[in-house]
Structures are given as structure tokens and as C-alpha cells.
Amino acid sequence: MSRNLxxxxxxxxxxxPASIDEEHIFSAAIEDHLLTQLDVSTEAVPAYxxxxxxxxxxxxxxxxxxxxxxxxxxxxxxxSRPITTPLSVIGNSTRAYWAVEDVGAPxxxxxxxxxxxxxxxxxxxxxxxxxxxxxxxxxRGVRNVPSVVYHWDVCDPVxxxxxxxxxxxGKQKETVSEAVQTTITRDLLNHPWVCGRAALQKSIVARTxxxxxxxxxxxxxxxxxxxxxxxxxxxxxxxxxxDAYTLANRLHCDIHPGNIILYRDPNDPACNPSSRKGYLIDxxxxxxLDGHVVTHEYYxxxxxxxxxxNSLLARSSTGKVHEFEDDMESMFYVVLYCALLxxxxxxxxxxxxxxxxxxxxxxxxxxxxxxxxHEKLFNKLDRRHTGALIWRxxxxxxxxxxxxxxxSPISTTPADRVGKWSADHLRDFWRDFLQTHHPLPxxxxxxxxxxxxxxxxxxxxRSVQNTPNEATTTAGSKRSRSEDEQDISSSKFQRTKTGKKxxxxxxxxxxxxxxxxxxxxxxxGLADILATNVRASSPVPGTSSAGRPSTTLVAxxxxxxxxxxxx
Numbered sequence: 001m002s003r004n005l006x007x008x009x010x011x012x013x014x015x016x017p018a019s020i021d022e023e024h025i026f027s028a029a030i031e032d033h034l035l036t037q038l039d040v041s042t043e044a045v046p047a048y049x050x051x052x053x054x055x056x057x058x059x060x061x062x063x064x065x066x067x068x069x070x071x072x073x074x075x076x077x078x079x080s081r082p083i084t085t086p087l088s089v090i091g092n093s094t095r096a097y098w099a100v101e102d103v104g105a106p107x108x109x110x111x112x113x114x115x116x117x118x119x120x121x122x123x124x125x126x127x128x129x130x131x132x133x134x135x136x137x138x139x140r141g142v143r144n145v146p147s148v149v150y151h152w153d154v155c156d157p158v159x160x161x162x163x164x165x166x167x168x169x170g171k172q173k174e175t176v177s178e179a180v181q182t183t184i185t186r187d188l189l190n191h192p193w194v195c196g197r198a199a200l201q202k203s204i205v206a207r208t209x210x211x212x213x214x215x216x217x218x219x220x221x222x223x224x225x226x227x228x229x230x231x232x233x234x235x236x237x238x239x240x241x242x243d244a245y246t247l248a249n250r251l252h253c254d255i256h257p258g259n260i261i262l263y264r265d266p267n268d269p270a271c272n273p274s275s276r277k278g279y280l281i282d283x284x285x286x287x288x289l290d291g292h293v294v295t296h297e298y299y300x301x302x303x304x305x306x307x308x309x310n311s312l313l314a315r316s317s318t319g320k321v322h323e324f325e326d327d328m329e330s331m332f333y334v335v336l337y338c339a340l341l342x343x344x345x346x347x348x349x350x351x352x353x354x355x356x357x358x359x360x361x362x363x364x365x366x367x368x369x370x371x372x373x374h375e376k377l378f379n380k381l382d383r384r385h386t387g388a389l390i391w392r393x394x395x396x397x398x399x400x401x402x403x404x405x406x407x408s409p410i411s412t413t414p415a416d417r418v419g420k421w422s423a424d425h426l427r428d429f430w431r432d433f434l435q436t437h438h439p440l441p442x443x444x445x446x447x448x449x450x451x452x453x454x455x456x457x458x459x460x461x462r463s464v465q466n467t468p469n470e471a472t473t474t475a476g477s478k479r480s481r482s483e484d485e486q487d488i489s490s491s492k493f494q495r496t497k498t499g500k501k502x503x504x505x506x507x508x509x510x511x512x513x514x515x516x517x518x519x520x521x522x523x524x525g526l527a528d529i530l531a532t533n534v535r536a537s538s539p540v541p542g543t544s545s546a547g548r549p550s551t552t553l554v555a556x557x558x559x560x561x562x563x564x565x566x567x
């Protein structure tokens with residue numbers, strides 16, 4: 001093990017600590033960008049800045065040179081706290097960051113803030129590269145999809161280490177490594193010591209470390225300021241859905257609030273300074289259709305449970321395939337969910353928790369299969385949940401009631417709403433609704449979570465601890481415990497619990513900083529890594545200021561060593 005190259009031992013050498021000057025650049029750029037994205041005073045910016053930046057924990061990622069680039073001035077990304085972290089040690093281990101692009105030359109163009117996605121993408125039949133998918137959508141004229149700035153498979157840098165030949169002291173030679181970072185578990189399946197190879201061939205997939213940079217860095221739909229941003233931002237995302245379906249024959253297959261980004265472009269004269277535009281991101285699980293059927297057999301269950309259609313949640317027994325109507329239904333649940341959390345209605349706290357639990361979290365396990373969607377189906381049949389809601393804004397009431405009738409007409413549904421559950425009818429209704437119900441309230445946001453924070457902590461459905469996202473750091477750059485304790489006490493935000501998947505969205509509850517997991521945990525054995533470093537188990541690469549490899553392992557490589565499935 002000690003004679004292996006650092007990259008072979010699981011270290012990611014593509015990231016290194018940022019300098020003090022680079023940290024100042026990062027801090028100033030994040031603060032300036034927040035002022036363009038939020039309608040808040042400068043005094044409130046530091047609280048939001050903590051989501052993206054931790055002092056003393058800024059990291060540098062060198063970008064591959066583009067054609068025509070001056071290689072003597074390497075482009076680089078500066079990152080700190082991720083806004084999205086994985087909830088499991090298996091899967092694609094995705095982290096997303098607000099990253100500052102800095103070309104590194106004195107007096108160069110002003111640093112800009114972009115969105116970095118660091119993930120382990122699928123490799124195999126039917127798997128597509130997300131950057132290529134987004135560029136195809138852009139070429140086909142799909143609206144409200146961000147543009148790709150860079151995307152690349154992460155390669156281990158060239159590493160030369162002396163290696164002795166034979167025993168004792170002798171002639172040394174140099175070994176060079178330059179390969180894409182890839183999981184190895186699937187390569188081990190053909191060994192004779194592996195039991196149940198046939199079944200494992202279907203469940204264990206190969207993954208490659210991949211980074212994608214998009215040109216927008218906004219906030220997710222749960223940061224809505226009012227009814228106007230909710231319905232306009234969701235409609236922008238729906239336009240992206242329908243364009244992708246009609247122009248590129250593609251389904252998104254992963255509609256949830258975290259994949260709808262609200263962004264205000266300060267350089268666009270056509271952009272309304274009082275509102276943000278919605279963009280649909282995360283196209284890595286999208287699927288091309290052949291008629292109404294997905295073009296390849298492999299399907300990774302990636303759709304957020306809370307926002308899946310009731311028929312998809314019951315597909316273990318029905319064999320249901322994903323269709324555009326399922327994405328339409330998911331978009332309705334996204335609007336309903338965000339409105340329940342962020343807009344004013346008549347539900348008392350316990351009724352709100354009951355509705356969230358029933359409509360979005362409820363699941364039943366039968367013979368090792370998980371089923372759900374029962375309350376969504378019942379709501380379609382008798383409106384037991386949406387029919388009990390009275391919204392302070394009557395326009396929102398009209399929108400929700402109408403879309404419910406389109407989706408599933410009942411005996412009281414007006415005749416002109418029957419037979420309208422199609423992409424075109426919903427688009428036309430939504431567009432006309434926004435034009436005829438103008439202006440919608442822009443600042444009627446009402447935070448139902450913070451008003452009941454203590455109770456939400458105790459009774460949120462299927463809650464998980466909303467552990468704040470720790471900064472991506474390298475060895476030798478962590479802060480002392482006393483500094484972190486002071487950081488926590490100075491924050492006006494507190495740790496809390498939320499719905500199971502909602503913890504992926506930083507805006508649901510603004511996270512406070514916490515004491516980082518000590519990198520020395522790696523030296524305490526593999527069991528300690530898996531036991532204590534679950535939420536930090538994503539690509540956290542780098543070298544220390546002394547040139548030593550960082551002591552945090554890439555999760556997928558740890559899993560590859562022990563043979564754990566990375567599906």
C-alpha cells in the first residue's frame with residue numbers, strides 16, 4: 001500500500017489549498033454575487049454568505065485548458081462550502097458549489113461566480129454525459145436551460161514517484177500515472193472469489209469522476225419571495241420540460257425544487273431587477289424517448305420520492321414506465337410543496353405536518369418492496385388534501401384547483417377542464433394565467449417552517465438531521481475547535497431537522513457552520529471512515545500546504561476497495 005501512488009490509495013490530487021489572496025477574491029466575489037441575487041440589505045448578506053464560504057477553508061481546482069488558452073495562466077475554480085451534499089455513502093456522491101472562476105492573472109477579467117457540480121457519473125450502455133446533453137438542448141433551442149462553461153472527466157495528474165527495484169537499496173525508477181478517476185468494483189466481479197456474480201452484474205455499475213460548470217449560480221425554488229416568483233419560476237422550468245420533450249424528445253425524470261434555480265442576470269438588460277428567472281438543471285438522469293418508451297432498459301431510480309407521481313411510486317406492481325405526464329405531475333407537487341412551506345394558508349401546524357407526511361413522505365414496505373403514492377391517488381379522487389387548503393392569495397387557490405381538475409377530473413369538475421391533462425393544455429393555461437392574473441404578489445412569502453421550528457424538529461415526517469454542509473478542505477487547512485465553536489455561537493441560525501430529501505436544499509433552512517470532521521479519521525481504519533464520515537463521503541481531494549496528500553478519501557474509491565455497490 002505504501003509503495004502505491006497517492007492516486008491509487010484513493011487521494012484526489014486535482015484540488016489544493018487556495019492562497020490567502022485567492023480566498024479574498026472568493027469572499028468578495030460571493031458577497032457581490034449575493035447582492036445581485038437577493039433582495040436583502042447588506043447587513044443580511046453575511047448570514048447567506050455562510051452557506052457558501054467558511055473562512056480559512058477555500059480550495060482551488062485547476063481547470064483543463066481550453067483551445068486558445070494561454071497555458072501559462074491556468075484557469076481555476078475556487079470553492080468552499082457545498083450547497084448540496086450526498087445523503088448516502090453509495091450513489092453518485094454529488095456535491096454542488098458556488099464556485100468563483102479566476103483566470104489567475106493580475107488585472108485579468110473580473111472573477112465570476114458559476115455553478116460547479118462534482119459527481120460520479122454512470123459509465124455503461126445507455127449512460128450519457130450531462131454536459132453533452134445540455135449542449136444538445138441548447139442547440140435545439142430549449143429555453144431556460146443554463147449553458148455549459150466547462151465539463152470534463154477528472155484525471156489523476158501526472159505523478160512521478162521513485163520506486164526501488166528488488167530488496168533493499170537499489171536502482172530507482174519513476175512511475176507515471178495519468179488516468180481517469182473511475183470506480184473499480186465492477187472490474188472485480190469476474191474474480192472467482194465473488195459470490196452471486198450474476199445478480200451483482202445488474203446492481204453494480206461503473207462510475208467516473210466528473211465535473212460540470214454551468215454559467216448560472218442562483219438559489220433554488222424554496223428561496224421564493226412570494227407567489228409571483230413561485231408560479232413564474234416554476235413556469236420557466238415547465239417551459240424547459242416541454243421544449244426538451246417536443247424539440248429533443250427527452251424527459252427530465254428528476255423534477256424537484258432543488259433542480260429549479262432562480263437566477264437574476266445583472267448583465268441582461270431584459271432581466272427584471274425585481275424578480276428572478278427559473279432554470280431547470282440536473283439533466284444527468286434525463287432519458288430520450290422512442291415513442292413513449294425509454295430507449296434503453298437501464299433505469300436508475302433517481303426521482304425524488306416526495307415529488308414522484310402516484311403511478312410511478314406504485315410501479316413495482318404495475319410495471320409503469322416514466323412518461324411526460326409523470327413529470328407534469330411532479331411539477332404540480334413541486335409548486336404545492338413550496339407553497340405549503342413558503343406561502344400563507346389555513347393549515348395549523350399539526351395539519352401541515354400531517355399533509356406533508358401523507359402527500360410527500362408516506363411509504364409502505366411489502367415483501368422488501370416499497371410502495372407509495374396512496375394519498376396522492378386519494379387526493380386525485382376526492383381532493384381530501386388540496387380541497388381542505390384555503391390560501392391567503394386567491395390567485396394561487398385558482399391555479400392549484402384548476403391544475404388538480406386537469407390532472408384528475410372529479411364529479412364537481414367543470415366541463416371545460418375535462419380532458420385537458422396534456423403538455424400543451426397545461427402550458428397554454430399556465431401562460432394565460434400569468435398574463436391575466438398580473439401582477440401577482442411579489443413579497444407575500446410566509447415561512448411556515450421557522451414559525452414552528454421547535455415542533456418541526458420533533459415531528460417532521462421521516463426527518464433526518466440537517467447537518468450543515470462542511471467546506472471542502474485539504475489537510476493542514478482546518479480551523480481550530482475554538483474558532484468553530486465561536487462560529488456556531490455567532491450564527492443566528494440553528495441546526496434543525498427537515499423532511500428526508502429537503503435537507504439537500506440549502507435554502508429550506510440556512511445551515512450554520514460546524515466543526516469539520518477531522519481528516520485524521522482516515523488513519524483510524526476503514527470502519528471509522530464508514531461510521532463517522534458518511535455525510536462527508538464525496539470527492540474531497542487535495543494536497544496539504546506542505547505538499548502531502550490530503551487525508552480524506554474519495555468515497556467511491558473506499559467503496560471500491562471493500563466491494564460495496566455504488567449504484
